[in-house]
Amino acid sequence: MENIIFGKDHEIFRTSLRKFLEKEAVPFFKTWEEEKCIPRTFWKKLGEQGYLCPWTDEKYGGFNADFLYSVIINEEMEKVGTGMSGIGLHNDIVIPYIDSFGSEVQKQRWITPSTSGKAITAIAMTEPGAGSDLSNIRTVADKDGDHFIINGEKSFITNGHSADIVVVACKTDPDAEPAYKGISLFVIEAGTQGFSKGKKLNKVGQHANDTCELIFEDVRVDRGHLLGKEGHGFYYLMEKLQQERLIVAINAIVAAERMLELTKEYTGQRKAFGHSISKFQNTQFKLAEMATEISIGRTYVDTLIKKHVKNEDVVTEVSMAKWWVTDLAKKVATECMQLHGGYGYMEEYEIARRYRDIAVTSIYAGTNEIMKTIIAKNMNL
Template sequence: MSHPYLKEEHEIFRKSLRKFLDKVAYPFYEQWEEERMIPRSFWEKMGEQGFLCPDIDEKYGGSGVDWGFSVIINEELERVGTGLVGIGLHNDIVVPYITAYGTDEQKEKWLPRCTTGETITAIAMTEPGAGSDLANIQTTARLEGDHYIVNGQKTFITNGIQSDLIIVACKTNPNAVPKHKGVSLLVIERDAPGFSRGRKLNKVGVHCQDTAELIFEDCKVPKENLLGEEGKGFQYLMEKLQQERLVVAIAAQIASEEMLRMTIDYVKSREAFGKSISQFQNTQFKIAEMATDIEMGRAFLDSLIADHLNGKNIVTKVSMAKWKLTDIAKKVAGECMQLHGGYGYMEEYEIARRYRDIPVAAIYAGTNEIMKSIIAKNLGL
């Protein structure tokens, strides 16, 4: 499929990435699922080939290319499996906070190792008692001399087990009015005193991606690790959630395309009552409906990516894409499993894994209900 925002150099890059993934990802993915972890060696191989943070400045180890290259990385990783979502989070969600709001010293200290895969990043917003309601987070950071003292808990943190560098949303002013003006971002490193990891969470799907609880008990963080300005954390989060939601929409679209492809292959090869089940009208109608939804989703997504690459404000449309494309992907997963019949419920068929993996996309990066609230608000309702 042709994407209007991609040029010849992007497609050359895609071929190189596919060749790389054919060798070092596809053959091992099921093993990673069973082991419940992506090995750090895979991150390092991604870094060696220039597939981590390609859009950041060359002086920090990136390639200084446009975000279209990141789109390709997200698409091709999703084709392997949703469990590789942590790499997209590192490239396109966490590291951009450092490039946008970090000081020169912070960039020089952290970014080079982010491009090599030696440093794995995470972002910690969600708490046991606060999900989408970020203004009401309870994790606090109190400045004492040269350090912040951080107390609180975070949960559902992608890359939570392996992360070396974590951007943590916390309250530096618990008494701020309105509440969101008390939120700041601190970068907490792996060896910070008072920082520990709780459980590695046992999820319904996305098994090889490590998700964890993080615990801060009088955790000492150098004041130089404040990202941006105190009290502006909520503003920074809102600015960067636009790209995060676009990344989720891209993954959902690719998942839908992959599920449809494998299901068409299956119904053509499977026979019942003396003919291929692809010849039954019910099968044809179901496939036709899904193909139409997916094609329309792709057209909307491509226009949205083009707008994002051109620096346009896409808050409303990206909220539409995030909820609609993840919703379509959930429906496609159900229909495709049904068309596989009993085999669709067997672990050796990829549709079973896809069926488990896709529902969370409607929950993270802001639930689909929150997306509808944003759309309604921006429509003046």
């Protein structure tokens, strides 16, 4: 298929990144999964090579790269394993909030160490009692003169255990009507008194992607930690969710492509009744169906990438891609594991990890049910 997205410089960048990952990530990924964490030494290597937030301005350590470089990084990380997705979150979900809404002082303070690998970031929205319903968060930031005192708890926070810098959604006006107008964003640094991290959560999959709860007990910060304008947090979150959900769709389609590749290889080698099982009509039909749907998904995702690069409003289309592609990837995982037979259930086969890892993609960044609600709303139903 003709490549109508990436240019020569992009492909040179991809080749360089792929070689780097083959040397610095692939041989160690199984260990990272067991330790439930990607080591800081790897983050620093990423920073040294220019693979962290390359889209940022040169004065913060980036090289003003376009979004296609972020696409390449996310695609190549996903090929190693879905547990690498915390890096994409750092690059393309958390830092954009600081870059878009932060002051120059805040950018120098928090973006610069984030491009070098000295600082790891996270975003804290979800709470034990508030997931997709962000307006229902209970973490509060009460004013105390020129300071805010933050109390609350966040759950399921990707990069949470490693994070040095966390963008936290809080209620600065619990009585606001409607409720979402009372949300503000704060940047909290690890080591701040009253800010603690729970133990790493024991997830079904994506083990290398460290996840934990964050607790805020009378955390006192000055106004220099308020990101953007007070009461505008919800609007900031809505503005950035288009890119976050597009990143999820990109990772999911790459995961589906990888699972199909693994299964084609396995069925070509595995023999039953004197033949490779890829020769059986049922196997061929299953592979043909998956190849067709994955191709359709890839075409749609690539179209949205091009539109996003042009700063077009594709919230509805991205919502469509997020739910459809993640559902497709889950379906592909099930079919591919089935075609692996009993071996597909064994941990030493990559398809077993892929099967575990893909399930949560239909939940995070807004559940697929929420995606359909957004689509219906924008259809004026």
